[in-house]
Amino acid sequence: MKQIRFSIEAVHHGLARLPPPLIFLFSLGVMFLSGGVGRDRGIPWLLLVVGLFSVGLLIALWALLGLRLHHTTLDPIHPEQSRTLVTTGVYRLSRNPMYLSLLLWLLAWGCWLQGGWWGVLPFWLWMDKVQIPREERALGARFGHDYRDYCRRVRRWC
Numbered sequence: 271m272k273q274i275r276f277s278i279e280a281v282h283h284g285l286a287r288l289p290p291p292l293i294f295l296f297s298l299g300v301m302f303l304s305g306g307v308g309r310d311r312g313i314p315w316l317l318l319v320v321g322l323f324s325v326g327l328l329i330a331l332w333a334l335l336g337l338r339l340h341h342t343t344l345d346p347i348h349p350e351q352s353r354t355l356v357t358t359g360v361y362r363l364s365r366n367p368m369y370l371s372l373l374l375w376l377l378a379w380g381c382w383l384q385g386g387w388w389g390v391l392p393f394w395l396w397m398d399k400v401q402i403p404r405e406e407r408a409l410g411a412r413f414g415h416d417y418r419d420y421c422r423r424v425r426r427w428c
Contacts, residue, residue: 290346290401294372297393301379305386319381326374332360333367346401349408357420364428365421369397373427402426 336359337344343351346368360367376390409417 287347290369290372290397293393293396293401294376297376297389298379300392301376301383301386301389303386304389305380305383309384311384315381315384319378322374322378322381326371326378329360329364329367329374330371333371335359336361346405349405350412352409352412355409355413355416355420357424362424365424365426366397366402369402370427373397398426 334344336356340354340356342354342356343349345351364370373390373394376393380387380390406417406421410421413420
């Protein structure tokens with residue numbers, strides 16, 4: 271039984287290291303394959319798509335700028351390499367603005383396709399239950415009390 275448990279933990283550890291952009295692209299593909307391209311619903315629907323995408327883009331750019339200004343890593347696979355705990359800019363509103371932007375892009379994609387919505391849920395679950403907790407453990411170990419205080423003040427998503 272111990273050998274089986276070890277194998278499951280090894281698989282989980284390996285899967286937890288999948289890069290979030292890969293999970294995002296997988297979700298895009300699943301949504302496309304399950305939803306296809308919907309019929310034209312007019313300008314209001316297009317505005318919703320453009321709005322969701324644009325808000326996601328602004329959040330992503332704001333987050334990238336914050337990380338660059340603080341000279342810290344963008345690598346979600348190695349959060350332990352973070353040099354600085356960024357708590358300003360968009361990071362005072364969300365602890366995970368990059369993942370929030372990807373989620374908004376998936377919602378925009380779902381609106382464009384007018385289907386395949388269930389593809390958003392696995393992405394959110396993966397980020398919320400696998401990727402983010404792993405990053406939180408690494409950042410907690412790296413920044414200690416400062417990170418725990420930040421987690422108490424700022425929500426995980428928004």
